[in-house]
Amino acid sequence: MRMNHALHILFLSILLGACGGGGGGGNDTGDNTEPGDDDNNNDINILSVALDWTPPTSREDDSYLDLSEIKGYRVFYGESESDMQLLADTGSSDYTDNIIQVPEAGEYYFGVKVYDMDELESVMSNLKRINVQN
Numbered sequence: 001m002r003m004n005h006a007l008h009i010l011f012l013s014i015l016l017g018a019c020g021g022g023g024g025g026g027n028d029t030g031d032n033t034e035p036g037d038d039d040n041n042n043d044i045n046i047l048s049v050a051l052d053w054t055p056p057t058s059r060e061d062d063s064y065l066d067l068s069e070i071k072g073y074r075v076f077y078g079e080s081e082s083d084m085q086l087l088a089d090t091g092s093s094d095y096t097d098n099i100i101q102v103p104e105a106g107e108y109y110f111g112v113k114v115y116d117m118d119e120l121e122s123v124m125s126n127l128k129r130i131n132v133q134n
Contacts, residue, residue: 052097
């Protein structure tokens, strides 16, 4: 009674953001150091991927799957198709999208599994390869 493996990732885009550190007091001189502070520039790149998917409507045996039977989704990622790691568990069928943070720029694969109220889990969706850049 596994879910249909045709769970598709419909939309996959890269969002890049930056969190600035080290100042912002209105001084545009570029010198945000304090006396005795050798490095006050703590800029951090946050690399994120926005995932969006459509819930399946059938199980792998083609029997009907009602949305009320879906308990949640598990989002996986990895640097290779054979090394996928659990990244997030929505814990709810209400979420069909997720913003995923990746540790650094590079090429990643993303996939989603759906699971039902009995914790029966689908096979992995088709994997989507994304090149995340700074």
